[in-house]
Amino acid sequence: MSEPENHPAAGRRPWWQAPALRALLLLALALVGANVLDVLFQRAGLAPLSPLQTALLHGVMAALLARLCRMAIWWWLILLVFPVAALGVAQLHVPPWVFLAVFLFMLVLFWSTFRSQVPFYPSGQRAWDAVAGLLPEGQPIRFMDIGSGLGGAVLDLSRRRPESEFTGIEIAPLPWLVSRVRAMLAGDRCRFVRGDYLRLDFGDYDVVFAYLSPAAMEALWHKARAEMRPGTLLLSYEFHIPGATPDVVVAPEDGGRVLHGWRM
Numbered sequence: 001m002s003e004p005e006n007h008p009a010a011g012r013r014p015w016w017q018a019p020a021l022r023a024l025l026l027l028a029l030a031l032v033g034a035n036v037l038d039v040l041f042q043r044a045g046l047a048p049l050s051p052l053q054t055a056l057l058h059g060v061m062a063a064l065l066a067r068l069c070r071m072a073i074w075w076w077l078i079l080l081v082f083p084v085a086a087l088g089v090a091q092l093h094v095p096p097w098v099f100l101a102v103f104l105f106m107l108v109l110f111w112s113t114f115r116s117q118v119p120f121y122p123s124g125q126r127a128w129d130a131v132a133g134l135l136p137e138g139q140p141i142r143f144m145d146i147g148s149g150l151g152g153a154v155l156d157l158s159r160r161r162p163e164s165e166f167t168g169i170e171i172a173p174l175p176w177l178v179s180r181v182r183a184m185l186a187g188d189r190c191r192f193v194r195g196d197y198l199r200l201d202f203g204d205y206d207v208v209f210a211y212l213s214p215a216a217m218e219a220l221w222h223k224a225r226a227e228m229r230p231g232t233l234l235l236s237y238e239f240h241i242p243g244a245t246p247d248v249v250v251a252p253e254d255g256g257r258v259l260h261g262w263r264m
Helices: 019-043 049-066 073-090 096-110 125-134 152-160 173-186 216-225
Strands: 140-145 165-170 191-194 207-210 233-237 249-252 259-263
Touching: 019 073, 019 249, 049 073, 125 152, 125 233, 125 249, 125 259, 152 165, 165 173, 173 191, 191 216, 207 216, 216 233, 233 249
Parallel strands: 140 165, 140 207, 165 191, 207 233
Antiparallel strands: 233 259, 249 259
16 A cells, blocks of 8 residues: 555654563563572572572563563563463473464564554454444445454445445554455455555544554544544544543443544
8 A cells, every 4th residue: 555655653653662672671681680690599509590480580570670661561461471481382392483483473463563552453243333333324434444453344334334435454464464355255345455554644534443552542542633524533442542532432231342432
């Protein structure tokens, strides 16, 4: 997809500030700290730490560093368990090609998650029904699903509203490819493009739907306020925008994820 040059990727942090890279640095620092403590223990006349003890100490130190750096709580948990998990996998004697295959699969599935902090979140039928109930009636609309994943929302809504134009944008190669194949097999006229939604002009759409992550909501709100036309609709599934009261909220009667809507 060609991307307009006059719409820079506002809100996207530089790659060297990505939380994943910070976590990797903290893991390295904690590993050094764990080995230094092991040496000090031995000089004090204590027995050397076992591999499991070293991994546990490594994880605890990494999690503490993550807390000191005010990283999100899930990073504390990841860093806490990662050394022990790595030790366990190493003891399974898994062939090296398996790690390469898993890495490549995760790469094409999540792609830029380490920068955008938007993991793969499938929405589901309940979300699609809620969105369908908020779409403007009586006129064709242009709908954009940003971070469209495997394409389920776009395909479902396109079947319900064949007079309208439905598009999904996804930056990760594997989900984008799956959505393209699904549309082709279904003979659906909806479109799926691969690219960064921050480079889109939201002013081209009547409804913009997002299922992103808390880390992305502030930048999404600024972009929507700057570009969306009066009378258009911004929808966010599950994640609200801090400080922005939604104009409409669709909550399941039995609890669960909520659909928020803001009229521009």
